[in-house]
Amino acid sequence: MARRAVEQELSRERIMDAARHLFITKGYRGISMRSIGQHLGYSHGSLYYHFKEKAELFYAIVVQDFNHLARLCELVTKSPSTEGQTKTEQLMLEFIKFGLEHPHQYEIMFMLRDEEILAYCRSEQAKCFDMFDKIVRGFLKEERHPLESNPSLPLSMFLGIHGFISFYIQDRLTFEEILPAAVAHVKMLSQSSYRLTS
Incomplete structure (x- = not known):
């Protein structure tokens, strides 16, 4: 009882x-x-x-946070396009928004360097990147982007937005505060991807 x-x-x-x-x-x-x-x-x-044990509890938190991010990314695939932005740009902005609105979760998911817990994050990070890669490839195909000439393009985009989040997360700025910089950054990543494949 x-x-x-x-x-x-x-x-x-x-x-x-x-x-x-x-x-x-x-x-x-x-x-x-x-x-x-x-x-x-x-x-x-x-x-x-x-x-x-504590490790099992930590892993449950990591999985929950990655699942939350995955749901947000999946919503982008189902939402209508925003005027002036490609779906790929919308996806990158959603990822940045998650990182800046949930800085502590993002740090646990992507930025911890403790060897004891790194293994718990690595498998979920790999799943997250695979999801991102698949969605980006689908969007780029719809946008008739010549992806074949640069197959590592989704990884470059992923690393570009991760670097952006890692830089701004230190100052604890909100997504709204850095929105103009975020939009400019994803536009630059998107336009660079076309130059790299042309």
Whole structure:
């Protein structure tokens, strides 16, 4: 009975939200299951009902954040084109927007260098890039872009927007504050892609 009450009250989602906050503010090595439990006002034993260890909890957060980004990118494929922008540019802007509106999540997903947790991020990063690559290739085909002459183009675009996010994320600027720079950047990446293949 007591376990059922804890399960209902202390949900998996609530644990993940608290742990994400602690991972961001104190770092992966700086927290333990005990400190997460204390933060939530529960014994750390109640967390083990949902997660066997800290690494499993961290991975669940990483997967959730990558799934959120994937949903946003998929929405671009279903939304109507914006006047003055290609679908590829819209996709890159959506990616930048996610990075700047969710800086802590983006840092966990793409910028942590802790060897202990890097393996958990690498597989999800690879899936994310594969999704980005597939969507970009589809858009470029629709736009009659000569992609065959530069097959690494989606990777170049991905690295271009990642560099942009990495630069601006340090200043904690909002997407709206850097929107003109973001639009100019994706236009430059898009126009450069045509020059590289012509």
